[in-house]
Amino acid sequence: MKSNDFFNMKRVGLLVKHDLMINQNKYLLKMLVLFLGLYASMVYFMLSNPSSFIIFYYKGGHIAPNGYAQLYIFGLIALGIFVGGSFSDLGSKVKRTSFMLLPASTFEKIVHPFLLRVVLGIACFLLFFWVDAHLASLTVARAPSILIKGLVLEPFTFAQVVNGFGNDDFVGFTFALFSFGMYLFVVPLFFKKQALLKAIFVFFVGMFMYMSFFVLLAHLFHPGTFHGFNFSFPDYNIYKGLTSIDLFFNSIACISWMFLLFLGYFKLKELKL
Amino acid sequence: MIEIKNLVFQYRKKKPLFEDLSLRMENGSIVGLLGKNGAGKSTLLNLMAGLIPLQQGSMVVNGFEPCKRQPIFLADVCMVPEEFGFPSTSIDHYIKATSPLYPTFDCEKLDRILVEFELDRTSKLNQLSHGQRKKFLIAFTLASNCKLLILDEPTNGLDIPSKSLFRKILVGSVTEQQLVIISTHQVKDIDTIIDKVIVVENGKILFDQTMENINKQWYFETVPSLNGLDGVLYHESSMAGYKVILPVTDERESPLDLELLFNSIINHSIQN
Numbered sequence: 001m002k003s004n005d006f007f008n009m010k011r012v013g014l015l016v017k018h019d020l021m022i023n024q025n026k027y028l029l030k031m032l033v034l035f036l037g038l039y040a041s042m043v044y045f046m047l048s049n050p051s052s053f054i055i056f057y058y059k060g061g062h063i064a065p066n067g068y069a070q071l072y073i074f075g076l077i078a079l080g081i082f083v084g085g086s087f088s089d090l091g092s093k094v095k096r097t098s099f100m101l102l103p104a105s106t107f108e109k110i111v112h113p114f115l116l117r118v119v120l121g122i123a124c125f126l127l128f129f130w131v132d133a134h135l136a137s138l139t140v141a142r143a144p145s146i147l148i149k150g151l152v153l154e155p156f157t158f159a160q161v162v163n164g165f166g167n168d169d170f171v172g173f174t175f176a177l178f179s180f181g182m183y184l185f186v187v188p189l190f191f192k193k194q195a196l197l198k199a200i201f202v203f204f205v206g207m208f209m210y211m212s213f214f215v216l217l218a219h220l221f222h223p224g225t226f227h228g229f230n231f232s233f234p235d236y237n238i239y240k241g242l243t244s245i246d247l248f249f250n251s252i253a254c255i256s257w258m259f260l261l262f263l264g265y266f267k268l269k270e271l272k273l
Numbered sequence: 274m275i276e277i278k279n280l281v282f283q284y285r286k287k288k289p290l291f292e293d294l295s296l297r298m299e300n301g302s303i304v305g306l307l308g309k310n311g312a313g314k315s316t317l318l319n320l321m322a323g324l325i326p327l328q329q330g331s332m333v334v335n336g337f338e339p340c341k342r343q344p345i346f347l348a349d350v351c352m353v354p355e356e357f358g359f360p361s362t363s364i365d366h367y368i369k370a371t372s373p374l375y376p377t378f379d380c381e382k383l384d385r386i387l388v389e390f391e392l393d394r395t396s397k398l399n400q401l402s403h404g405q406r407k408k409f410l411i412a413f414t415l416a417s418n419c420k421l422l423i424l425d426e427p428t429n430g431l432d433i434p435s436k437s438l439f440r441k442i443l444v445g446s447v448t449e450q451q452l453v454i455i456s457t458h459q460v461k462d463i464d465t466i467i468d469k470v471i472v473v474e475n476g477k478i479l480f481d482q483t484m485e486n487i488n489k490q491w492y493f494e495t496v497p498s499l500n501g502l503d504g505v506l507y508h509e510s511s512m513a514g515y516k517v518i519l520p521v522t523d524e525r526e527s528p529l530d531l532e533l534l535f536n537s538i539i540n541h542s543i544q545n
Contacts, residue, residue, distance in 0.1 A: 005343045005344060011374075017370070021370035022370050022371075023360070092358075094358040100324055100342065102347065102374060104344050104374075105343065108344070273319055
């Protein structure tokens with residue numbers, strides 16, 4: 001296969017332009033919902049629990065609040081749903097025909113929504129998060145719950161999100177959410193109707209079965225030690241606070257998105273009416 | 274150019290649709306693909322467009338294997354499917370978004386066809402009637418200038434003036450480099466424009482002849498009575514008496530009655 005048959009930047013550009021022009025109203029509406037939803041959530045959480053957004057300084061250090069980190073996770077889940085809609089139209093025979101007839105390679109047809117929904121989506125999300133955090137701070141700065149307690153909301157920086165996770169967990173969380181986003185990006189290709197809902201359902205069923213498998217092993221090899229699902233993984237320190245469980249879950253979080261992208265590519269390649 | 278050799282195709286849990294089907298179509302012609310319901314016309318078109326993978330045999334379209342869906346191949350194939358849909362946008366917006374994907378797209382040609390079809394570029398696609406949307410899809414497909422144009426039931430939903438306009442526009446816009454395949458049940462809509470008739474039946478090509486060959490071999494006529502007529506190959510009663518197919522024995526030619534020809538082929542009165 002010639003490289004031009006596999007990937008051509010001009011064609012990808014044309015696909016992105018085509019998608020943006022055709023779906024511009026849908027995308028604008030979704031971005032608006034994300035922007036306003038983030039803003040409303042931030043204002044609500046800042047008013048109801050302002051201490052989660054305040055840095056408490058004490059002699060020799062400070063306590064990082066985790067309010068932004070929680071909102072960051074909620075926002076990324078919303079973005080995941082947007083990403084998960086990339087191929088959800090392909091359940092319709094009419095739209096599948098149009099998609100398959102688009103003059104582009106399979107790789108380009110997976111790269112284009114990746115660029116548009118994942119890369120551009122993350123960029124927009126980070127921008128909205130930053131703007132919304134500042135707007136929300138300004139909005140609630142003179143609210144009674146803030147003034148009475150004498151709290152001062154510091155200007156938002158992304159360092160507050162990172163610190164809210166704790167530096168060690170941020171990378172793992174980000175990759176885990178990214179991998180989940182890739183799961184939502186790819187797995188709807190396997191379903192014809194209600195693809196996104198089915199993908200989410202399968203995820204939770206899969207997680208439950210995965211946990212059940214470990215519970216079964218625990219009961220088989222350590223009978224009488226545990227009751228039902230009430231057990232814990234025995235872990236050990238590998239390197240400077242990195243435990244075996246951290247390594248296990250972080251490895252899955254960091255690698256699974258690559259596997260999922262390959263899976264999506266091959267599923268798209270064998271797509272048929 | 275399309276070359277199909279020994280094609281075998283079967284949907285899961287169903288009897289084989291095509292068994293050892295072979296076929297060749299040259300560019301520069303308009304081919305009428307006919308067959309009864311369920312004969313596999315749409316499946317054959319979908320296979321040609323690369324929408325369904327090949328199971329056995331070989332298929333080459335313009336030098337490519339359709340099921341590989343290479344971008345250069347797809348850029349030279351445009352299809353009017355039986356079922357189609359459009360986004361909720363204007364004709365103009367759709368053209369600006371989609372036409373750059375087809376390197377040979379001719380915007381001036383599209384404008385001419387839109388004028389003939391009385392379609393306004395500012396119209397919202399989702400506010401048009403089914404027939405108007407079909408006309409736009411036909412206009413877009415013809416303006417794509419792709420080497421292979423696949424039209425599956427193109428006249429379904431078109432009113433009578435639009436059907437004759439469709440025939441006029443199609444004949445006027447197809448070049449020697451293009452191959453147009455029209456699959457339809459409404460054979461009267463295309464009998465004056467096709468260069469070749471292919472009939473699919475029971476998984477095989479039952480009939481594959483050019484119009485030139487048909488005119489050389491068969492004569493179509495309406496007669497008040499069958500009495501005194503020798504060598505009638507096929508006949509059907511009609512309001513004016515009988516429609517008959519006779520072998521050509523001299524230099525005379527007749528206009529093609531495609532419906533009569535199709536019925537005679539299906540009834541095995543006329544063979545390839």
